[in-house]
Amino acid sequence: MITIGQLARYVGVSAKTIRVYHNKGLLPEPPRDASGYRRYDAGHxxxxxxxxxxxxxxxxxxxxxELRAATEEEFQETLTRLDADLTERIAALQATQERLRRLAHGRLLALPAEVRAHLDQLxxxxxxxxxxxxxxxxxxxxxxTQPGTASALFHEQAQMLTDPxxxxxxxxxxHAHDLDPHDPRIDALARRAVQATRARYGTGDLPGQDTGTEIPAMIQAAVNASSPAWQRIDALIREQLGLR
Known part of the structure; x- marks a missing residue:
């Protein structure tokens, strides 16, 4: 028979945690001995x-x-599901760890080799x-942020650059970055972009727009923030394409 402090040390939790488990009805609370201490056994x-x-x-x-009162079959089914969930979480953590290691060796290493090669040729x-x-x-x-669709988006843009x-x-x-937002070349460039977009995609959804996240808007906002001319081009394109 051992005290709550000894039990806590043996199992690797705090005495406070054990008391919480008592209050939550998870761990039976043993009676006190003649000295007023609760004594725990191997079952506890x-x-x-x-x-x-x-x-x-x-x-x-x-x-x-709830599991404490579950049948053995229910308990085993729960453990099987938990094992699968942990496996998935471990895989996600390992992928995150790998990305961190790549970043530690330079930010470009966070990108696939084909993307780095593409950037090198720009x-x-x-x-x-x-x-x-x-x-x-x-x-x-x-x-x-979009690992599932990033590769398709990249190949789409890379292929577009092969068209003269x-x-x-x-x-x-x-090169329009430093132009005055009201330079006539801005309007002409926006019209060219709209014509090229309609010729390539028709009236359907544009690649990378329907992601269910705010990421596309964040990306465009980052681009626009660096140049009033780019911001006006984006506004003109969206207006002519009927985008929000």
Whole structure:
């Protein structure tokens, strides 16, 4: 028979936690001895280990109390589901760890090799250093927040740059950064972008727009914030395409 302090040390929890488990009806509270101390036996220690393990796996205390009264079959089914959930969480954490390790060796390493190669060729195509830095930051954001669709979006844009007409339009967009927002070239560039968009996608949804998140809007806001000219181009394009 051991005290609550000894039980806490043996199992690796605090005495306060054990008292919480008592109050929640998870762990039977033993009677006090003649000295006024509660004495715990091996059964209490085993129960406490089970409760601690379930709690560490993320099971709410109310659910743990229900499991205490569950049949063996129900208990095993719950453990199987918990095991699957933990496996999924571990895989997600490992993926996050890998991204952190890549970032530790340079931010470009957070991107796939094909994206880094694409960014490396942009200066040779005539794009400014400012454009390359912006594209790098935006692709890092896309791959970090939309891993399921990032690759398709990247291939879509990379393929567009193989078209001389579209590439020239993107170059003009890049070089419009420092223009006055009301320069006539801004309106002409917006019209070209709208025509190219309609020719490529028709009246359907545009790639990367319908993601169910605020990420596309955040990306466009980041682009617009760096240039009043770009902001006006975006406003004109959205107005002519009927976008929100």
């Amino acid at each position: 220690a085993i129960d406490l280990v089970k409760i601690r393990t379930l709690a560490e796996a993320g099971v709410p205390l109310a659910r743990i109390r 200066p040779r195509l005539g794009f400014s250093e400012r454009w390359v830095e912006l594209q790098t930051d935006l692709w890092i954001l896309v791959y970090a 007409v579209l590439r020239e339009m993107f170059l003009d967009y890049d």
